[in-house]
Every structure is written in C-alpha cells, then in structure tokens.
Amino acid sequence: MKENNSPELIPNHLSSKLSELDMRVVHSVPPGGNWKDIPLSVPSKRIAQIRESYALGKGSRSTYYGRLLADMPAYTINTYFNRPGNGCHIHYNQDRVLSQREAARLQSFPDSFEFYGPQTIVNTQIGNAVPPLLAFQVAKEIEKSIGSKGVFIDLFSGAGGMGLGFKWAGWEPLLANDIEPRFLKTYANNIHDNVMCGSISDEKFFKTLIDECKKLRAEYESVPFWILGGPPCQGFSTAGKKRSMDDQRNLLFMNYKELIDEVSPDGFVFENVAGLLSMEKGKVFEQVKNEFSSSMPNLTGWVLNSQDYAIPQRRKRVFLIGSNSKDFKVLPPKPLTQNTKKCDLLPSLHSWVSVKQAVSDLPPISQGEDGSKLDYLTEPESLYQEFMRGIISPLNYLDKFS
Numbered sequence: 267m268k269e270n271n272s273p274e275l276i277p278n279h280l281s282s283k284l285s286e287l288d289m290r291v292v293h294s295v296p297p298g299g300n301w302k303d304i305p306l307s308v309p310s311k312r313i314a315q316i317r318e319s320y321a322l323g324k325g326s327r328s329t330y331y332g333r334l335l336a337d338m339p340a341y342t343i344n345t346y347f348n349r350p351g352n353g354c355h356i357h358y359n360q361d362r363v364l365s366q367r368e369a370a371r372l373q374s375f376p377d378s379f380e381f382y383g384p385q386t387i388v389n390t391q392i393g394n395a396v397p398p399l400l401a402f403q404v405a406k407e408i409e410k411s412i413g414s415k416g417v418f419i420d421l422f423s424g425a426g427g428m429g430l431g432f433k434w435a436g437w438e439p440l441l442a443n444d445i446e447p448r449f450l451k452t453y454a455n456n457i458h459d460n461v462m463c464g465s466i467s468d469e470k471f472f473k474t475l476i477d478e479c480k481k482l483r484a485e486y487e488s489v490p491f492w493i494l495g496g497p498p499c500q501g502f503s504t505a506g507k508k509r510s511m512d513d514q515r516n517l518l519f520m521n522y523k524e525l526i527d528e529v530s531p532d533g534f535v536f537e538n539v540a541g542l543l544s545m546e547k548g549k550v551f552e553q554v555k556n557e558f559s560s561s562m563p564n565l566t567g568w569v570l571n572s573q574d575y576a577i578p579q580r581r582k583r584v585f586l587i588g589s590n591s592k593d594f595k596v597l598p599p600k601p602l603t604q605n606t607k608k609c610d611l612l613p614s615l616h617s618w619v620s621v622k623q624a625v626s627d628l629p630p631i632s633q634g635e636d637g638s639k640l641d642y643l644t645e646p647e648s649l650y651q652e653f654m655r656g657i658i659s660p661l662n663y664l665d666k667f668s
Contacts, residue, residue: 277380278366282348283634292361301331329354336622339573340372342581345393362633368625372579374399383448391425397572401431403599411596416490426453434660466521479529496537526561533589540582562588574601578624602667623648
C-alpha cells in the first residue's frame with residue numbers, strides 16, 4: 267500500500283453479480299466443498315440434474331459449485347469462472363465467485379497486465395490463456411537447447427499468455443494474430459502492438475499473414491526464428507460434449523502446419539489442453555504429431571501441470587516443441603513445487619503455491635462489485651504476491667524455488 271494513502275489501481279478486480287439462487291448456493295458450500303453440500307431445499311433444476319446423473323454413475327462432477335481451499339492451488343481456471351456452477355470458482359472465504367484479477371493471478375498474469383473488453387470477453391481471455399509463468403519456463407528451456415534467445419510470431423495469441431512468457435524470457439515478439447480484435451487490444455497494450463486480426467482459415471487473410479511472416483523471416487534470418495501457437499481448444503477439451511475432428515476448430519492446426527511449411531521457422535511451439543491426448547482414443551494426437559513431423563524433423567512432446575511450476579493452479583497443458591535441427595534436444599522444465607502433504611516426495615521441492623498465497627492481499631469485495639479503485643488490503647504476504655505486484659521479476663521469483 268502507498269504511504270500517501272492514494273490507492274493503487276488494481277485493474278479488472280471485478281466479481282460477477284450473482285442471482286439470489288446463486289447466493290443461496292454460495293452460502294451453502296464450505297471451503298473444499300461442492301454441489302453435494304447444497305441442501306435439497308435450494309430449488310435448482312441444474313443441481314437436481316447433477317444429483318440424478320451422479321446417482322446413475324455418470325461422474326461425480328466434483329468441482330461443480332466448488333469453493334476453493336485457501337491452502338491449496340486452484341482448480342483449472344476456465345472461461346466460466348464468473349459462475350459458481352461451472353467449476354470450483356467460489357472464493358475461499360468471501361461469498362462470491364473469483365474476481366477477474368484473482369483469476370488472472372491464478373493464471374500468473376501480474377497486476378500490471380490489464381485486460382480489455384466487456385466482462386465476458388475478459389473472462390474468455392483469462393480462462394483460455396496459457397499461464398505466462400509456465401510459458402516463461404518453456405522459453406528458458408528452449409533457450410538452453412538452442413544456445414540463445416530468439417524472436418517469435420504468436421498465432422492464436424488471445425490475450426498473450428504465451429507471448430508474455432516468452433517476452434519475460436528475453437525473446438522478441440514480432441507479430442501476433444487472432445480472430446478477435448478485443449483480444450488483440452489486450453495483447454497490443456501489454457506485449458507489442460504489431461498485430462493482425464483475422465482467421466487463418468480465411469484464404470485471403472491467410473495469404474496476407476504468410477506474406478508478412480515471410481518478410482519478418484527474411485529480416486531476422488540470422489536470429490532463431492520461432493512460431494508459437496495454440497489453436498482454439500474448445501473442440502479438444504474434455505469439457506466439450508462432442509470431441510471429434512468434425513469440429514472445424516480442430517482443423518485449424520492444419521492451417522498452423524501449413525504456415526510453418528510456408529515460412530520455414532527454426533522451430534515452433536504447439537500448445538493445447540490435455541484433452542487432446544484422449545480425443546478419439548489418442549488418434550487425433552497421433553494425427554497432429556504426424557502432420558507436424560512432416561514439417562519439422564525433430565519433435566518433442568510434454569504434458570505439464572502448472573501447479574508443479576510455482577503457479578497456484580492445477581492446469582494440465584500439452585506442448586509439442588518442433589525444431590528443424592536433427593540435433594535439437596530439449597528437456598521439460600524441472601518441477602519446482604509439489605504437494606508436501608504427501609509422504610512419497612522429493613525433498614528438494616517446495617510446497618505448491620496456494621490460492622491464499624496468490625490473492626490474500628487483494629481488497630475484499632462483494633458479489634457484483636468492482637474493486638479496481640480500492641487499495642491493496644496489505645503489503646505483499648508471499649513471494650507470489652511480490653511477483654504479481656512487480657516487486658520481483660519472474661526470474662527472481664523462480665530462483666527462490668531452485
């Protein structure tokens with residue numbers, strides 16, 4: 267907090283307004299609880315359907331209507347964190363859902379990173395993002411393997427989780443592309459302003475994008491030149507009702523692959539949800555790997571969970587790292603944190619970063635309240651909060667775990 271008592275702005279510290287029924291639900295759920303704690307007297311058709319499905323053995327829906335535990339990482343932050351019934355999104359000790367800033371912190375976006383657009387658009391940007399701190403650690407491993415930092419083009423950029431992580435690692439952003447202009451406004455205001463709005467599935471736009479990428483490739487021919495991209499994941503996600511290659515969003519990786527063929531970068535990073543691995547019993551992931559293998563002779567795959575990398579969120583992501591060098595070898599980032607409540611642990615690792623460590627210094631707000639102009643509740647109470655408030659850098663923060 268500032269000594270002159272003038273509040274620091276905390277952009278996007280807004281919690282969604284909840285209905286009377288939602289508030290009855292929120293009041294019913296204890297920390298670590300879920301829909302099972304909601305009394306039968308609460309007249310919700312959706313909860314009744316969940317109970318019926320559970321009784322038929324169709325899944326526990328264990329995170330639905332969940333309230334976070336203060337001393338554990340959050341569950342995956344999705345695009346519906348403004349709703350209590352679409353995941354575990356109820357604040358651990360306040361009767362409301364997470365604010366946008368709290369969700370952004372759990373994703374590892376610092377408070378200086380402001381999201382633009384109406385509320386649902388901001389929620390989508392936050393929920394769909396790659397945690398920047400995870401991308402930072404991926405970028406550092408690639409740098410070790412190629413011996414230097416590089417430049418990058420950011421496809422399907424969204425708000426810029428991947429781009430921010432690589433920028434933190436010292437890589438230079440050259441160009442970002444997304445279909446949603448409001449996502450690109452966030453990207454341009456936080457990372458760099460050379461952005462192109464349009465769909466790579468549109469033939470005319472795709473040609474223009476390729477031409478621009480080729481110009482940049484020629485301009486930076488003596489520098490490691492990489493392409494980053496995570497095509498829209500709704501069709502791949504295990505949260506989807508229908509996950510097949512009939513979903514046109516799942517064919518966008520072919521456009522991504524074609525751009526790689528045309529531009530001939532030194533390498534690429536493909537990122538997506540872990541649901542990709544099980545889609546059509548693994549056949550889709552094999553197809554993705556086979557297609558990319560025809561573009562790059564060297565391909566490495568990882569599944570990383572952000573909670574193991576000093577990020578206060580359980581979020582599994584698939585990474586495919588491709589290189590045009592047959593000698594390229596890259597290892598996944600070494601885990602930094604673990605669940606120290608278990609016995610069979612590596613003694614060198616620190617405990618997972620918790621929700622409380624992530625957000626306890628933010629000012630309390632009520633449901634429907636915008637706390638962007640309120641001051642911080644306390645001075646930073648954890649290393650993570652120091653990182654979120656720009657007091658220490660990403661590298662300084664991670665060094666504390668090594």
